[in-house]
Amino acid sequence: MELMNNDEPTLDTLSMWLQDQQDGVQTPEHRELTRHINECPSCSQRIAALKRVDQVSADLVSTEVAVQKKDTTWLDDLMANLVFETLAGRSIPLSAEYDVDNFSITEGAILAAIRGVADSMENLIIGRCRLVGDVEEPTSPIIVQVSATVRYGAVIAEVTDRLRELITAEVHRVCELNIEAIDIEVQDIFGSPLEAGE
Amino acid sequence: MAPFTREVSHLSDAILCERAATGDSAAFQSLIRRYAPLMRAYAIRLTSSASDADDVLQETFIKAWEKIDTLQNPEKVKSWLMTLTSRKAIDLMRTRKLTVDLDSAANTAHPGINPEDNAITDSQIVHLSELLKTLPLEQQQVWVMREIGGSTYKEISETLKISEGTVRGRLARARAALVKGMEGWN
Ligand SMILES: [Zn+2]
Numbered sequence: 001m002e003l004m005n006n007d008e009p010t011l012d013t014l015s016m017w018l019q020d021q022q023d024g025v026q027t028p029e030h031r032e033l034t035r036h037i038n039e040c041p042s043c044s045q046r047i048a049a050l051k052r053v054d055q056v057s058a059d060l061v062s063t064e065v066a067v068q069k070k071d072t073t074w075l076d077d078l079m080a081n082l083v084f085e086t087l088a089g090r091s092i093p094l095s096a097e098y099d100v101d102n103f104s105i106t107e108g109a110i111l112a113a114i115r116g117v118a119d120s121m122e123n124l125i126i127g128r129c130r131l132v133g134d135v136e137e138p139t140s141p142i143i144v145q146v147s148a149t150v151r152y153g154a155v156i157a158e159v160t161d162r163l164r165e166l167i168t169a170e171v172h173r174v175c176e177l178n179i180e181a182i183d184i185e186v187q188d189i190f191g192s193p194l195e196a197g198e
Numbered sequence: 199m200a201p202f203t204r205e206v207s208h209l210s211d212a213i214l215c216e217r218a219a220t221g222d223s224a225a226f227q228s229l230i231r232r233y234a235p236l237m238r239a240y241a242i243r244l245t246s247s248a249s250d251a252d253d254v255l256q257e258t259f260i261k262a263w264e265k266i267d268t269l270q271n272p273e274k275v276k277s278w279l280m281t282l283t284s285r286k287a288i289d290l291m292r293t294r295k296l297t298v299d300l301d302s303a304a305n306t307a308h309p310g311i312n313p314e315d316n317a318i319t320d321s322q323i324v325h326l327s328e329l330l331k332t333l334p335l336e337q338q339q340v341w342v343m344r345e346i347g348g349s350t351y352k353e354i355s356e357t358l359k360i361s362e363g364t365v366r367g368r369l370a371r372a373r374a375a376l377v378k379g380m381e382g383w384n
Binding site: 011013014046050057063067069074078081085087089111123128187188 | 200201202203205208209210212213214216217219220221222223226227230231234235236238239242243248252255256259260263320322323326327345346366367369370371373374376377378380381
């Protein structure tokens with residue numbers, strides 16, 4: 001990127017300079033070339049041309065994405081051929097008094113059940129949902145970790161208390177885990193202020 | 199209808215990703231549908247073929263479902279999906295190269311925008327699209343990974359197994375060549 005006395009920088013060099021400019025590069029060579037470009041009509045013109053091509057490039061990309069969005073049969077075909085199986089996870093033992101037909105239930109099934117009851121709530125959407133602790137050991141204390149987003153305008157403490165009740169009841173319905181705590185991390189809100197009054 | 203189902207299109211990437219990472223395949227599929235058009239436009243540019251692109255996407259979706267619980271930062275799921283797409287596409291191109299070299303006629307199929315497609319009326323965009331195909335493949339790849347993939351020099355250098363300096367150089371040459379080719383169109 002050195003500038004010879006009477007040599008004009010090549011277009012490749014100017015292109016590199018523009019990239020560096022966009023990346024916030026601050027080397028002495030870069031600053032020297034910046035000074036030259038600011039004083040040189042020919043270089044300024046070529047930089048302007050590079051910027052115009054950048055703009056057309058951005059337009060090309062959004063056009064190509066729009067083409068893919070317009071008709072998504074390709075996506076339906078792809079998804080129809082795929083099965084996204086949920087990992088079973090750990091195996092949680094059930095005593096014979098609890099369930100005479102099954103000796104165990106999978107962690108994946110318990111998490112799905114928790115999501116199911118959480119999704120019955122109008123004012124909350126859960127995100128992450130995990131069982132922390134030795135679930136394979138019948139009596140060991142387990143913590144349910146949940147993240148959630150709460151509807152705009154809802155009282156967070158009420159919503160999270162309700163979620164705790166629902167999770168506790170559901171876990172006891174499907175298995176014998178010894179739930180010590182249910183940690184709920186509220187990360188976000190959903191819904192607009194306009195809907196909040198409804 | 200559960201608020202999740204009703205609100206899914208407004209939910210953040212992060213919450214969909216966290217649900218998906220703890221086993222919710224519905225959340226995963228919503229996430230995939232959100233970015234699949236971008237991923238397909240990307241894969242078509244990288245492989246020069248819609249059917250190869252669909253193979254790439256299929257593998258990428260499977261890999262993403264297997265690995266989503268390892269993603270450290272759920273907010274970065276978009277760039278993670280794009281990186282997975284480019285790795286699968288570049289892998290495919292490496293295996294394809296052998297066949298294409300033997301049968302150069304197969305190499306005439308071109309990706310991207312079809313100039314006859316009525317949807318594209320902007321002649322500058324069509325011209326740029328055609329110009330891109332005339333660049334050396336190594337420059338096209340870097341340009342596409344930067345402009346469509348939104349990748350950093352470092353990510354591109356890792357995927358293509360070349361130095362970051364080479365990435366910068368190829369990108370600069372690609373842009374310069376596009377400017378030359380676009381003269382008179384601006
Ligand atoms: Zn100059």
